Amino acid sequence: MSGTTRALRSDAERTVRTILVAAERVLSGNPAASMEQIAEAAGVARTTVHRRFASREALVAAMAAWATRQFAEAVDAAHPETTPPLVALYQVTANVLRVKIDWGFAMSRALITDPDAAAVHARVEERCERLFARAREAGVLRADVDLHWARRVYYALIHEAAQARDDDTEALAARLVDTLLRGLGTGQGLG
Amino acid sequence: MSGTTRALRSDAERTVRTILVAAERVLSGNPAASMEQIAEAAGVARTTVHRRFASREALVAAMAAWATRQFAEAVDAAHPETTPPLVALYQVTANVLRVKIDWGFAMSRALITDPDAAAVHARVEERCERLFARAREAGVLRADVDLHWARRVYYALIHEAAQARDDDTEALAARLVDTLLRGLGTGQGLG
DNA sequence: AGAATATGCAACATCAATGATGCAACTTCT
């Protein structure tokens, strides 16, 4: 994106990455953690963090940008507008889970603070909405289902599933989608 | 609980209540809000807050204690061990939603910080687990369902539904339980 | 009215987090 420094560029970028990863690890555990704690977790002096990120806000923004990028890519990779709804649902879920497990904090904050990230998230939400609409038309979702509620339930399940931090995201996704579509009941006594 | 002050007791208690309510309102919107903001929201000087609560920690603990009490009462009122599982599920859900809508922050933090509150929450979790076990035995939940996953899905849905802040908790509970048991799909193409 | 209690206001002390800077030491590229 920039042509500022040629030499030693890889070193600096590696440090930036290390800090971003450490920040996610620390902040997901305690959103109020200090820059000192983040620096320590990254195995770096606090001043170094401040050299790379002008302010705490800038650091969080960078995390949000990074996570948002991965998020968008995760959705793209599933081709949710061209693949059959049910398949796309599984694929999107598995891909997004992978990102959300590693960047849960950054993704949650992205909505609130960063302007660009918010735009990307809004775009993804639209795509999600379209996917759900297609799923309903295809008979995957019931015809009488409230799409807004459906999307919120889906997000809630993703959030919950991501807490497992299981590396088998395929299995997580399978269980999640199964629960979303079939629920957990037998159907007895429910009219 | 205490016999310290007889006169003017009602005044002080009213102030305490006002502060607790304001704190919940403010902190649910921004967990990092200052005592100043809380005091302002309560229509009270910051010093008054500090007179009633020795520290920020004490304030949060008081919120947790208050919310936890209401939480336990909400579960009790549904008689989850004696009522038929499905009925109890609806009733508990509606009651808990009522509390969670008004005390979402206090209930979430309760688990982490306060020791007594944690005990109550643990007790409630046990009751929830038993209720789910009964539901499975009664054929309300499928026999092959993982109870741990079921409970987490249930919590996630409650958390999500509580965001609606709708005052019709009966309707919310109905939709929530319906989603939990039946899911949102038609069952087509799912083996 | 008088006593007890509660609150607002102003002021103060403390403390932790943030952000900036200069300097020496080290690594990497040419």
Place this chain on the structure above:
DNA sequence: AGAAGTTGCATCATTGATGTTGCATATTCT
């Protein structure tokens, strides 16, 4: 080797939140 760049360390200023206290002023109970 020399230049450029990066980091660690020590240090300092600033800021915002926290918690305390004294005093004047209601408010309420008896």
